Amino acid sequence: MNQVRLEQVRENMKKAGLHQMIVTETEPVYYLTGIWVAPMERMMAVYLDDTGRTIFFGNKLFGVQPQEGMELQEHTDTDNPVAQLAQTVKAGELGIDETWPSRFLIGLMQLRPDVKPVMGSLPVEQSTMYKDEEERQRMREASLINDECMDMVIHAIREGVTEKELALKVENFFKARGCNSLGFSIVGMGKNGADPHHDADETVLKEGDSIVIDIGAPFNHYWCDMTRTVFYKSVSEKQREVYETVRRANEAAIAKIKPGVAFKEFDLAARKVIEDAGYGEYFTHRTGHSIGMKEHEKPPVASDCEVIARPGMVFSIEPGIYLPGQFGVRVEDLVLVTEDGCEVLNKYTKDLIVVE
Ligand SMILES: [Mn+2]
Incomplete structure (x- = not known):
């Protein structure tokens, strides 16, 4: 007890x-x-x-x-x-x-x-809603495993690989690291990335594709959840612009996080960056969700959420831009509210990556 x-x-x-x-x-x-x-x-x-x-x-x-x-x-x-x-x-x-x-x-x-x-x-x-020290430590550890998994899967990207093959690598990695249950792995190449919850299928990677990789699983009963979007062999000007917009949205929201600020401010900060860049209508979901023993917990990081951030809260910041028929970009980190700001639990780089 x-x-x-x-x-x-x-x-x-x-x-x-x-x-x-x-x-x-x-x-x-x-x-x-x-x-x-x-x-x-x-x-x-x-x-x-x-x-x-x-x-x-x-x-x-x-x-x-x-x-x-x-x-x-x-x-x-x-x-x-x-x-x-x-x-x-x-x-x-x-x-x-x-x-x-x-x-x-x-x-x-x-x-x-x-x-x-x-x-x-x-x-x-x-x-x-407020994670105690033991829970915070478990969530830090889970997110570090997720960072490692992201690195593994990005290094597994190669000519001819399918979404399903990459998703399977993620599952196997999580299993080998002792996840409590399988978790999830969204892999969306090219236009599939424009569907935020795309189910990995037999789509084959081709040059110029973006790849949205959204992965997570529970370890020690606490979830991790992160997304990176990378590009294969080349990146167009438009892809680069969209990527940098989403990345700035992610960073603008994170910069706002500290105790005393309402959740809606984090959503609005991310949304403003995307709206100002002219992509507002393509950011079709809330900015994030709380997380812990459940993958999605309350409160949501949404534009109407008045809940005030307090130390110990953990949630995702995951803005995205989804251009139907073209491509999608999402960049997601988990953050922990600290006494005077926040700790980003994911350490994996957010620099634009072009896999050769
Ligand atoms: Mn998430």
Whole structure:
């Protein structure tokens, strides 16, 4: 059990006026208890209340060991775990994760009509939003592995290579380095790069192509996520102009990051550079997203996000320009907000690279 984090979450519950809640997602449960379980179709719930009680409800198959300060209520595949939980919860509001499956929720509502389910993700999110020192270190390490992977894949670029082949190299690298799950690798050559989430296919590299490479995976349960765009053998004036615009947008946003500044300012700083260069309509997404144990966390780095940056927050800065039918450019780093600015977790160069 991580008592510090647990206390923070209980404090956030209090602020939200919640007397009891259940935490049911793999990552938040791990965050609080150190227990990593992917429950699949089975039920897992950590019940917290304002008396200090913590009860782990889980299937015996999860193999959870008893812990100090945590009661353990196990069930088997022939038990009704929802009925067990229904006996514990108290009348009134019960905070529930936004992703708890309705196959459990509906059963609980039928068994306990006196319990009122309310959205309960916030108390945990308000805590996971600020990474503690251990989490910061894990995220630094994950991003360094990502830098190495980027270097590996850029060096693997050669005549005749396909998007899928490069994507596979990324996956194999992550596996060899012990990622918790496969992660993702977007490789977009030429006009495919104009689709921000292009699925790597059999497209073959040709001279003059840009290659958008967006890669990430979880290590030690914390994600990395970065993008570089490189060019093969030659770069046109237009490609160079677009590249330098995106790079300046990335750097303009990063230059703004420090405690006390609203997230929307980071988005607007990147967007202004791209708009001023005349490419505003081709920057089709928000500037970034928070990240941690989940690949995408709240808050987003978006033009309407009023959340104020505080030390310990980690998010991506990933502006892009996507010219349909031509090419795309995105440059993405993860940043950690520090006491007086930010630490860029990715160290890989952002200088324009032409692979020979
Ligand atoms: Mn990202």
